[in-house]
Amino acid sequence: xxxxxxxxxxxxxxxxxxxxxxxxxxxxxxxxxxxxxxxxxxxxxxxxxxxxxxxxxxxxxxxxxxxxxxxxxxxxxxxxxxxxxxxxxxxxxxxxxxxxxxxxxxxxxxxxxxxxxxxxxxxxxxxxxxxxxxxxxxxxxxxxxxxxxxxxxxxxxxxxxxxxxxxxxxxxxxxxxxxxxxxxxxxxxxxxxxxxxxxxxxxxxxxxxxxxxxxxxxxxxxxxxxxxxxxxxxxxxxxxxxxxxxxxxxxxxxxxxxxxxxxxxxxxxxxxxxxxxxxxxxxxxxxxxxxxxxxxxxxxxxxxxxxxxxxxxxxxxxxxxxxxxxxxxxxxxxxxx
Amino acid sequence: xxxxxxxxxxxxxxxxxxxxxxxxxxxxxxxxxxxxxxxxxxxxxxxxxxxxxxxxxxxxxxxxxxxxxxxxxxxxxxxxxxxxxxxxxxxxxxxxxxxxxxxxxxxxxxxxxxxxxxxxxxxxxxxxxxxxxxxx
Ligand SMILES: Nc1nc2c(ncn2[C@@H]2O[C@H](COP(=O)(O)OP(=O)(O)O)[C@@H](O)[C@H]2O)c(=O)[nH]1
Ligand SMILES: [Mg+2]
Numbered sequence: 001x002x003x004x005x006x007x008x009x010x011x012x013x014x015x016x017x018x019x020x021x022x023x024x025x026x027x028x029x030x031x032x033x034x035x036x037x038x039x040x041x042x043x044x045x046x047x048x049x050x051x052x053x054x055x056x057x058x059x060x061x062x063x064x065x066x067x068x069x070x071x072x073x074x075x076x077x078x079x080x081x082x083x084x085x086x087x088x089x090x091x092x093x094x095x096x097x098x099x100x101x102x103x104x105x106x107x108x109x110x111x112x113x114x115x116x117x118x119x120x121x122x123x124x125x126x127x128x129x130x131x132x133x134x135x136x137x138x139x140x141x142x143x144x145x146x147x148x149x150x151x152x153x154x155x156x157x158x159x160x161x162x163x164x165x166x167x168x169x170x171x172x173x174x175x176x177x178x179x180x181x182x183x184x185x186x187x188x189x190x191x192x193x194x195x196x197x198x199x200x201x202x203x204x205x206x207x208x209x210x211x212x213x214x215x216x217x218x219x220x221x222x223x224x225x226x227x228x229x230x231x232x233x234x235x236x237x238x239x240x241x242x243x244x245x246x247x248x249x250x251x252x253x254x255x256x257x258x259x260x261x262x263x264x265x266x267x268x269x270x271x272x273x274x275x276x277x278x279x280x281x282x283x284x285x286x287x288x289x290x291x292x293x294x295x296x297x298x299x300x301x302x303x304x305x306x307x308x309x310x311x312x313x314x315x316x317x318x319x320x321x322x323x324x325x326x327x328x329x330x331x332x333x334x335x336x337x
Numbered sequence: 338x339x340x341x342x343x344x345x346x347x348x349x350x351x352x353x354x355x356x357x358x359x360x361x362x363x364x365x366x367x368x369x370x371x372x373x374x375x376x377x378x379x380x381x382x383x384x385x386x387x388x389x390x391x392x393x394x395x396x397x398x399x400x401x402x403x404x405x406x407x408x409x410x411x412x413x414x415x416x417x418x419x420x421x422x423x424x425x426x427x428x429x430x431x432x433x434x435x436x437x438x439x440x441x442x443x444x445x446x447x448x449x450x451x452x453x454x455x456x457x458x459x460x461x462x463x464x465x466x467x468x469x470x471x472x473x
Contacts, residue, residue: 020420023391031340093368093369095365095368096372098372098374099374102376109382109383114390115387116390116391117373121340121341
């Protein structure tokens with residue numbers, strides 16, 4: 001595309017349903033280009049209408065297949081669906097193979113579905129930030145439901161799932177140990193548990209194990225949400241209507257209890273906190289210059305503890321004066337480590 | 338930020354296996370690219386829709402079935418209709434030499450036969466994307 005378009009033109013086009021403009025805007029946002037920042041800024045007032053569903057679980061349990069079934073179910077109900085498939089695994093080259101699209105029922109053309117694959121580009125915290133920003137773009141573009149798929153393996157997934165209103169945690173029979181292993185972080189973030197591959201032997205047992213574990217989890221007050229366990233066969237669509245009904249119930253629950261507003265406040269607070277630390281760090285590094293590198297050297301050589309080095313940096317009046325100047329100047333990405 | 342090149346690796350037509358497509362997908366990945374892999378038996382329209390959604394720089398088509406003379410021009414047409422004239426398209430698979438000029442005339446940047454050197458393909462793609470970005 002040799003024509004250059006302004007962020008404003010992109011926004012108008014994507015609001016009018018131009019997918020190419022939407023895709024381009026998402027790229028700019030993901031890459032954190034200045035135009036991307038401008039797009040986010042203009043779109044932000046238009047967000048807040050989408051319902052966001054997170055789907056997580058071990059590789060191979062059927063997340064992508066389930067997402068495809070959910071897309072169909074929501075389309076039948078007239079909702080427009082955006083999907084972000086996040087694959088955080090990538091080798092040192094920084095490259096990635098993103099294969100979640102394979103499960104998308106491929107040949108059907110549908111203007112009401114947008115699907116985007118996202119990889120980890122090695123930035124710490126960058127993946128969940130990018131996911132959150134892309135959710136905003138899809139939200140402003142008018143998608144009613146936004147589904148985020150990610151492998152349930154670590155901190156970044158838990159982070160990403162914070163953006164969701166309803167988190168589905170998937171398991172499948174025959175992963176026995178996996179249910180155990182996933183107990184730690186995953187049990188707390190699940191609003192609905194799905195035992196997929198219910199056509200396989202052991203599904204009922206996996207479901208009752210899950211129910212048992214959920215019953216052992218600390219209970220909230222009387223009307224606190226009790227995560228249901230739903231059995232599905234994602235590849236045939238069996239159980240999907242029950243699942244959509246459960247998601248709907250959770251959505252009602254959130255609305256009634258004002259939990260949505262509270263969650264959103266927490267999210268915004270975290271987001272602002274992240275932005276402030278990121279900007280302050282970048283400003284400090286610029287302001288401190290050699291002194292920053294010196295501090296790193298000293299800790300590497302174990303002449304100082306990290307806390308001591310930081311205390312020294314932050315009590316250096318020259319650094320502080322520079323920081324005040326730099327932080328005020330606004331823009332700028334953190335220095336690459 | 339130096340953003341990675343995004344490549345869609347797609348298999349149009351009725352090929353029974355995708356070993357070759359997976360080999361090239363891994364080569365692109367190992368060269369630091371982000372590869373979106375769509376699996377077997379994609380229609381031209383589905384491939385172009387995926388290229389639009391994923392905002393890729395490159396589309397790599399793997400075709401063994403012999404149907405390249407109909408599939409490739411169709412895909413090039415749909416890409417143009419979608420406004421993706423700037424996407425670099427490379428074709429791999431079993432393509433007789435005689436068919437190559439027509440594919441290039443349809444807008445394909447390069448055709449790579451069986452046993453093509455993977456490093457050469459990666460380097461070609463990198464160079465082609467760089468050139469298009471300079472023009473664009
Ligand atoms: N038997 C059975 N297989 C399924 C079901 N859901 C998905 N699969 C298969 O499980 C494999 C992994 O599915 P995928 O959706 O890619 O899993 P993901 O890695 O969690 O996204 C694929 O071969 C699917 O066809 C199911 O309900 N029953
Ligand atoms: Mg998947």
